[in-house]
Amino acid sequence: MxxxxxxxxxxxxxxxxxxxxxxxxxLSTLEFEQKIQSEIGENPALETGKESTTDDYDxxxxxxxxxxxIDEYLNDxxxxxxxxxxxxxxxxxxxxxxxxxxxxxxxxxxLKSQAQNLILDKNENPIVDFLIGSIDESGYIRRNIxxxxxxxxxxxxxxxxxxxxxxxxxxxxxxxxxxxGARDLKECLILQLKxxxxxxxxxELALKxxxxxxxxxxxxxxxxxxxxxxITEETLKLIIESIxxxxxxxxxxxxxxxxxxxxxxxxxxxxxxxxxxxxxNRRNAPELHxxxxxxxxxxxxxxxxxxxxxxxxxxxFIKQKLDSAKWFIEAINQRxxxxxxxxxxxxxxxxxxxxxxxxxxxxxxxxxxIANKINMDISTVSRVANSKxxxxxxxxxxxxxxxxxxxxxxxGEDISSIEVKNILxxxxxxxxxxxxxxxxxxxxxxxxxxxxxxxxxxAKYRExxxxxxxxxxxxx
Numbered sequence: 001m002x003x004x005x006x007x008x009x010x011x012x013x014x015x016x017x018x019x020x021x022x023x024x025x026x027l028s029t030l031e032f033e034q035k036i037q038s039e040i041g042e043n044p045a046l047e048t049g050k051e052s053t054t055d056d057y058d059x060x061x062x063x064x065x066x067x068x069x070i071d072e073y074l075n076d077x078x079x080x081x082x083x084x085x086x087x088x089x090x091x092x093x094x095x096x097x098x099x100x101x102x103x104x105x106x107x108x109x110x111l112k113s114q115a116q117n118l119i120l121d122k123n124e125n126p127i128v129d130f131l132i133g134s135i136d137e138s139g140y141i142r143r144n145i146x147x148x149x150x151x152x153x154x155x156x157x158x159x160x161x162x163x164x165x166x167x168x169x170x171x172x173x174x175x176x177x178x179x180x181g182a183r184d185l186k187e188c189l190i191l192q193l194k195x196x197x198x199x200x201x202x203x204e205l206a207l208k209x210x211x212x213x214x215x216x217x218x219x220x221x222x223x224x225x226x227x228x229x230x231i232t233e234e235t236l237k238l239i240i241e242s243i244x245x246x247x248x249x250x251x252x253x254x255x256x257x258x259x260x261x262x263x264x265x266x267x268x269x270x271x272x273x274x275x276x277x278x279x280x281n282r283r284n285a286p287e288l289h290x291x292x293x294x295x296x297x298x299x300x301x302x303x304x305x306x307x308x309x310x311x312x313x314x315x316x317f318i319k320q321k322l323d324s325a326k327w328f329i330e331a332i333n334q335r336x337x338x339x340x341x342x343x344x345x346x347x348x349x350x351x352x353x354x355x356x357x358x359x360x361x362x363x364x365x366x367x368x369x370i371a372n373k374i375n376m377d378i379s380t381v382s383r384v385a386n387s388k389x390x391x392x393x394x395x396x397x398x399x400x401x402x403x404x405x406x407x408x409x410x411x412g413e414d415i416s417s418i419e420v421k422n423i424l425x426x427x428x429x430x431x432x433x434x435x436x437x438x439x440x441x442x443x444x445x446x447x448x449x450x451x452x453x454x455x456x457x458x459a460k461y462r463e464x465x466x467x468x469x470x471x472x473x474x475x476x
Contacts, residue, residue: 021331026383029264029281045294045321048286114175127168139180139251179250186214192246206239220474237476265391267343276354290325342384345373350402357394362416364406420451421461433475
């Protein structure tokens with residue numbers, strides 16, 4: 001039996017304008033400048049420079065005629081499409097976005113250019129193009145031959161055997177830089193050793209070890225290698241040195257040549273007479289105002305007596321552009337205000353550090369501490385911290401680097417985990433590389449210095465610093 005029910009539901013939804021504002025907050029200075037230029041190009045009602053009049057755009061001054069009711073164009077259904085078409089995805093997906101600041105031939109174009117000099121059969125040309133397209137930015141083809149054969153059949157309608165693909169792959173692996181087209185690190189190093197023009201006993205041994213004992217070498221089981229190949233410790237040192245000079249990412253150099261990251265600080269910090277001052281880096285951001293001409297055009301419609309559809313569409317267009325320009329200017333001002341309030345709270349919390357530059361003066365600070373101070377959501381503070389840089393007398397630093405967990409030392413004082421990480425890094429850098437310190441030994445050394453840190457915490461901090469375990473730090 002069918003039944004009717006009445007349910008009341010309360011939910012919160014972000015408007016397109018709020019989503020756009022959040023995205024503007026997380027933009028870097030360079031990206032923000034590009035956003036402004038893009039908006040100026042799209043919206044003719046948005047102008048740069050100082051406004052020549054003090055009159056504001058006021059909807060109440062616009063009188064409706066009996067033919068044109070302007071208010072009917074302001075409902076939610078008539079919001080311009082480009083104001084609602086937002087990229088509503090997470091900030092993690094934006095992390096990889098890179099602003100190209102220089103031109104040039106790309107990595108794959110370079111390989112295709114070299115491939116024209118290869119001696120190929122007519123049927124091999126499309127296979128070469130496919131294999132080059134499968135090479136990632138590090139220079140590897142990270143797929144097995146079976147998958148490549150299947151993809152050639154399904155996507156390119158090219159039916160080949162595994163042997164045919166292997167034959168063509170070997171030709172691709174002759175391209176520069178040496179090691180490109182390898183399927184793993186082992187093959188990459190072997191290809192580079194085989195391409196060495198100068199031959200020596202050390203290089204021959206290095207190639208033999210890579211082919212026969214790569215696992216032992218990568219795990220630094222040096223004594224096993226010495227016993228297996230009946231070589232001296234000094235010879236093994238020379239072998240390790242020759243292998244360490246090889247490039248584990250042969251595509252990295254060419255790939256990075258065409259992509260350049262430019263860091264522009266979002267905040268500028270100065271110290272004047274023992275007082276910390278911070279300003280926003282507005283750099284090339286122009287002063288914006290709503291176009292006076294567009295305001296006058298809309299005002300003119302109150303005297304219009306025309307009764308055609310074209311006039312109605314013109315009113316709608318002008319209203320949309322004026323509303324959008326006004327909102328964009330308000331969003332920019334709100335962005336500046338949010339950034340300034342957030343960075344001011346961070347500087348107040350870490351004032352002693354900014355005065356001295358000594359990382360031992362950094363206090364424990366988490367996102368929630370700042371969010372509570374400025375009465376904003378943690379996600380807003382996160383957007384500022386994760387993507388903004390500050391220019392200090394001690395260098396340009398990511399705002400996120402000032403956040404850290406807290407712990408107590410033997411004296412009961414609160415200290416930042418950053419201080420502990422610095423001491424941990426110093427202990428590892430000065431250790432005996434023939435007998436590197438295990439995590440438990442590091443924990444004991446930190447305890448002797450007055451920092452009570454468990455072994456598992458040492459392991460966590462070591463991994464955050466990108467330092468390998470003791471076995472992999474061992475040297476001969």
